[in-house]
Amino acid sequence: LEGDALRKARTVIQGGKPEVVTYDTTEEINGMAFGLGCNGIIDVLLEPLSNSATNPIKWLEHFLENNQPGILGMVCASTDSEIHIGERIVFTPKGEILADTTTLKKQTLELLPECLESNISQVKQIDTSKGEIEVFFEIIEPPIRLLIFGGGFDVKPVTFFASQIGWKTIVTDECVAHTAPALFPDATLVSHCRKEYVLEKFEITPYTACILMSHNFVYDKEILKQLSSQHPRYVGVLGPKKRFDKMVDELRAEGTPVDQTFIDNVHAPIGLDLGAESAEEIAISIISEIKAHFNGRTGGFLKDRHAPIHIRTANQEILKPHHL
Numbered sequence: 001l002e003g004d005a006l007r008k009a010r011t012v013i014q015g016g017k018p019e020v021v022t023y024d025t026t027e028e029i030n031g032m033a034f035g036l037g038c039n040g041i042i043d044v045l046l047e048p049l050s051n052s053a054t055n056p057i058k059w060l061e062h063f064l065e066n067n068q069p070g071i072l073g074m075v076c077a078s079t080d081s082e083i084h085i086g087e088r089i090v091f092t093p094k095g096e097i098l099a100d101t102t103t104l105k106k107q108t109l110e111l112l113p114e115c116l117e118s119n120i121s122q123v124k125q126i127d128t129s130k131g132e133i134e135v136f137f138e139i140i141e142p143p144i145r146l147l148i149f150g151g152g153f154d155v156k157p158v159t160f161f162a163s164q165i166g167w168k169t170i171v172t173d174e175c176v177a178h179t180a181p182a183l184f185p186d187a188t189l190v191s192h193c194r195k196e197y198v199l200e201k202f203e204i205t206p207y208t209a210c211i212l213m214s215h216n217f218v219y220d221k222e223i224l225k226q227l228s229s230q231h232p233r234y235v236g237v238l239g240p241k242k243r244f245d246k247m248v249d250e251l252r253a254e255g256t257p258v259d260q261t262f263i264d265n266v267h268a269p270i271g272l273d274l275g276a277e278s279a280e281e282i283a284i285s286i287i288s289e290i291k292a293h294f295n296g297r298t299g300g301f302l303k304d305r306h307a308p309i310h311i312r313t314a315n316q317e318i319l320k321p322h323h324l
Helices: 002-015 056-065 105-118 153-164 195-201 217-228 241-253 260-264 279-294
Strands: 019-024 041-046 070-078 088-091 097-100 122-128 131-140 145-149 168-173 189-192 208-212 234-237
Touching (some): 002 019, 002 041, 041 070, 070 105, 145 217, 153 279, 208 279, 234 241, 234 279
Parallel strands (some): 145 208, 168 189
Antiparallel strands (some): 070 131, 088 097, 122 131
16 A cells, blocks of 8 residues: 555655545455455545645644644545645634635634534535535644653653653652653653642643652652642552542641542552553553543453544544543
8 A cells, every 4th residue: 555655646746736545445446455454444645745834744843842732624625626635724723723725714614613522633524616625624732741750660661651652751759869860761851849849840731641650658649739729631640549548538638628520530540450560561551541541542452342443534433532
């Protein structure tokens, strides 16, 4: 399949016009036998890049560097002679248009709320006065940022696996001996900070996952207290559930108004039930749970899933949370 796409890409580069190529591997037709055996449909956009205002690479960089989500709308099919494949419109989740080469601002804006509600990249149809077009609305989200409290030996594999999938990691502790950058070569930042001031130093965004891994009860309890006012999208606490319950009981006894909604959303013990034992295995369990949580999945066996693995249309089962 890659070889065929490459040959078509050369034609697109020479002609300067985008093209959508569809590979239907559910059937072997017209002599097109790719031997994939995956029984799926693949749509490939072949697009020559330029320095135009709607260059998708430019906007990917913009959203990622600013740690903000965005939506790229692109015409991927058209029977309207005046609207061409490859025309784009770039939005913020609030509906602000950042760049536009289409003549369909009103129609695309009307579809934006529905796309945001599902939070799934998907194709929408629009009827025009001269035909019909399909617009691919692509949801762009910043990478997950791990904020790890504690600098023990078992934090290192967490930062390693997170870095392998493009996440940013911050390791912080109030013990100076635990915050030497050399201990965590894969971390984005290693920072010494007293537990009372973590919210002043570190920003909690919708893309931040907070992990408590210090093995120090007093430290973890104070961090939990600080986070309870922020309601991060993900909080995980290493250790048995009884340890976490004791933290909550003590905080409430001390007069801290720990919200039950916050408590219910804390993952304690942290991680998926993989039967993990070693630090590396536990790290895989933690990273997997965070990924599942951000994608609105449960982390079960795929063979038990009664829906497609990848969502092709908005009408299929959608489990992702609404956070844009």
